[in-house]
Amino acid sequence: MNSRKGVSPLIATVLLLAFSVALATVVMQLDPFSDDCSKVNIRIAEYEGQKHICYDEGDRIIKVYVENSEYVIDSVKVSVSGTEGVLVIDDMGIKIARNQLQMLSIPYDISEYGKILDVMITPRVNVSYAVIECPLDEDILSITSCK
DSSP: OOOOOOOOHHHHHHHHHHHHHHHHHHHHHTOSSTTOGGGOOEEEOEETTEEOEEEETTTTEEEEEEEEOSSOBOEEEEEEEESSOEEEESOOSOOBOTTOEEEEEEEOOHHHHOSEEEEEEEEEEEETTEEEEOOOSOOBOOOEEOO
């Protein structure tokens, strides 16, 4: 007589699923960013001790020069608060390479949104098939006229 004993197919499936979930959890913990933006180093460029940001009234554009260091920035989100409203551009359509100086041209109409109060720049990085937003720590409250 042949009397083999083994694990039922249902129990084997449950064990495989539990193992897969545990393995996925361990792999996600090995993510180099681990949802932390401390490794993303992007800042507003400075020129003669001043942040390089200005408003061109003729072209109705805010020009911001940003410097990137270590990681490629895949996209940039911009929010400009004015006295009459807020302009949000979800994706500027710009990718910033490592160690690159990049000018962002933000279309802004003072007659529609009012005087500029604040500009918020949020770089986005792709990490492990997910997009992480890493807002700048810098407040941009003072904007001069472009010359």
